[in-house]
Amino acid sequence: MKLATLQQDFHTWLTTASPEAALRLGPATAAGLAVYQNNYRAQLVGCLETSYPNVHAWLGDEAFLASAVAHVDRQPPHAWTLDAYADGFDTTLAARYPDNPDLHELAWIEHAMSVAFVAADAAPPSAQALAGVDWESARLVLVPSLRMRTATTNAQDLWTALNDGTPVPDSEMLEAPAGLIVWRRAFGCYLNLVDALELDALRQVQADGRFEALCEWLVTRLGEDEGIDAAGAMLARWLGNGLVAAVESENESV
Structure with a gap:
């Protein structure tokens, strides 16, 4: 043989x-x-x-x-x-x-945390570098560790309690679908529950990173004033949480 x-x-x-x-x-x-x-x-x-x-x-x-x-x-x-x-x-x-959607989402969280931990590093842009960005031509690049999915249960609460060794709450369905996001910043992995609009906004940025396109998309969903306000609030939150790896413009990247 x-x-x-x-x-x-x-x-x-x-x-x-x-x-x-x-x-x-x-x-x-x-x-x-x-x-x-x-x-x-x-x-x-x-x-x-x-x-x-x-x-x-x-x-x-x-x-x-x-x-x-x-x-x-x-x-x-x-x-x-x-x-x-x-x-x-x-x-x-x-x-x-x-x-058992609670189990499906709990397993997704556990795996996403592991995958995020070994994802490529990405240092967020500094506040000084962001000061000179032309936002009309800016393109957002999300961190490579970011993982996201729709949430229908309180799996985030279940995972947090199990991870911390505290009493585990009863499994419940959410009143409305939301989003689970997992990402790594420095040496820590983070889990957050966001509303369905923000989950869709992150997906929009993954598909078309232009900040202008995000604003247009939110204006279509919410109206002009509320849409622009939502875009600014989300951008500030993403930058603060370390979800943005870079902001690219026509001539440079920060």
Whole structure:
């Protein structure tokens, strides 16, 4: 048997427990193969436990283990680092618990915080540099760590309580859909709940970073005076929170 074929059979058996692959590897290796597969699966389950401690606490040991095993069955590792194995676990949870949006959003928060922590660095522009910006031609560049999604539950409160070790509130649906945003500033990751308008505004900036376009979009939504005021308030908040990595104009970037 060629080495490449042997390696492929071992990979197939390890990830799927294929009896055909095991047979090609030889009956004498059966006991050893079981040891390798147990170690393989235990490491992947351990990776998910490390990546989703608050989801683990929320679900409990039994339900979390069952979900982790289901994820291992459906998704083998896909990257060179085990850190990436946490990708897609929220999809597994959504499939197993389709009627629990609080769990879906809690898992998203946990994963987004991890991804934001290892995202590229971005230092916010200084106040002095911003003083000379021509805002009519300015283009906003959001930090690469920013992650966002629609929120329908109080998952932010659930995650905060679980993370701080304080009493966890009852799960509730929000009165109206809002937005969850996660980003990193320096060595800290931050989670915030914003209203649906601000979530859409951030998406607008991702699609078209021109500040003028943001103002026009908000004027269309809110009217001229209120729209301009909202654009200024959002810009000040984003700059203060470190959501803006740079402000580019036709001739320079700050």
